[in-house]
Amino acid sequence: MLGLRLRECILSHILSSPSKAAFSPLRRLLSATAAPVFPNPISFAVEDYLVGTCGLTRPQAPKASKKLSHLKSPTNPDNVLAFLAGLGLSGADAAAIVAKDPQFLCASVDKTLSPVVAGLTRLGLSSPEIGRLVSVVHKQCRYRSIISKMQYYLPLFGSCHNFLRALQRSSYSYLLSSDLDKLVKPNVAFLRECGLGACDIAKLCIREPRILAINPERVRAMAACAERLGVRRGSGMFRLALQAVAFLSEEKIAAKLDYLKNTFRWSDAQVSIAVRKYPNLLGKSKESLKRRSEFLVSKVGVEPVYIAHRPTLLSYSMEGRLRPRYYVIKFLKENGLLDGDLSFFTAVKMTEKVFMEKLISPHKEAAPHLAEDYATACKGEVPTNFIFRWTRNRL
Structure with missing residues (x-):
């Protein structure tokens, strides 16, 4: 004892x-x-x-x-x-x-685990990176074949950090358990034929790691679907289009297109323009799209055709950007503090730093509570209170 x-x-x-x-x-x-x-x-x-x-x-x-x-x-x-x-x-x-x-x-430490760690170290992985890899894909670390697979993936993803991000999005460690020669390499070759570079492939697979590990015919079908949406191979949007349609059936894509048309009152041509410019629209939830439509069209007064040509408006947070900036622009216009004809879209696209420098800081004297109230609105709180204070200060 x-x-x-x-x-x-x-x-x-x-x-x-x-x-x-x-x-x-x-x-x-x-x-x-x-x-x-x-x-x-x-x-x-x-x-x-x-x-x-x-x-x-x-x-x-x-x-x-x-x-x-x-x-x-x-x-x-x-x-x-x-x-x-x-x-x-x-x-x-x-x-x-x-x-x-x-x-x-x-597992044998001497016969299996130590040789695996030694092999990964030779590939340039640090001890913390190896520790994280073991935490994520412990089962694969019991086999020496992980070394040859990591030797292939590391240059493709550009770093161990990027590869670990892909692994963490995959519940079943698709990348390390899949056949390199039969699945992964043919899929990578096809994606390169579509005009995607290593950086694009890495970004695609960080979001959709399964795309490299499925039958190559399915990947070709996804590419064809992206092309039918009007996104041509080799364009800057093709990776995003592939990401958007990956693992969605034709029926679900058609249903989402119909929903977009009805929600934003778009024509077939307008919905095509919007999706071509911002393929991630297909991944937005119905509730998210409905809320943005109600706010932008009904509240802000943005024309549907305007949104169709600037669909990235729909990518911004309602509480963190769209609504707070709308109230700031509205207040500045109503109080004659806005120089020129600044569009809502331009204001929304600004980085937080630029927005503060151009539209908040210059009005410290005329609207001393503006910065505070904008910060409050960005937390999702209803801005009725600071609108009241602005009116009172102005009077």
Whole structure:
């Protein structure tokens, strides 16, 4: 029992220590004491180990233990946990990995995990990047094939950061579990034929990582659908069009086009112009589109045809930009403080810094509460109060 307590104390210190300098001697000590602590196999309770040492909750432990019923001692799991701590992963990180992939505790540190880390290091990944990769795609890190796949993906995505972003959007790690030669490489070659460069492909796949891992014929069908919307291959909008139609059926696209026409009172030609200029319209929810239509057309008085030719108006936040800036422009015009004929669209497109410099700061004396009230409106609060104060100050 003394040996067991000593071992648990050492392992607990390793998992809680962020210092790699402290990790090395502790790991050597752990290895030196790696002789079986449980001479009787029956004495190793897997569920208790998962809870007490790995940090799983009691409800998580029974499900995980079913995949570890063959374990007779904690020796290999201890080594794996120490290995994860050496990558800079916390106890909570390790618990999350074990809960999702209990068999990670069965991986050989010397034969599998260490060679994988060595291979990833040779590709230029830092220890924190490797730690994040293991956290996201722990199962694939149990196979050395991940090294060759990372060797292909890193130049394509431009950085490990970009690749990790794509992996985190994919619940099933499509990119690392898919066949490079049969799926990924043919899809990349086709996207390049469509005029997309590596940067465009990376941006597309960060948003839609599955697009590289599906049958190439489906990707060709998506490209054809984007072209039918009026977005030609090689244009700057083609990537966004592909992203917009990816995994949408023809029926859903047709229904969304009809909804856009009815909501904004657009003709077929106008809806075509809007989608061609801003393909992401197809991804907007009906509620979002309805609210913007009611505000822009009914409240602001913007003509539907004007919106069709400037569809990016529909990309801005209602609470954070459209509504607050509308009230500022309205107030400035009504009080004769606006020089020239500034359009609402121009005001909306301005960066926050430029908007403040051009339309808020110059009126500190005439409207001392303007900046404060604009900030309040940007938080989504109804601007009735500051309109009242402006009127009072003016009087």
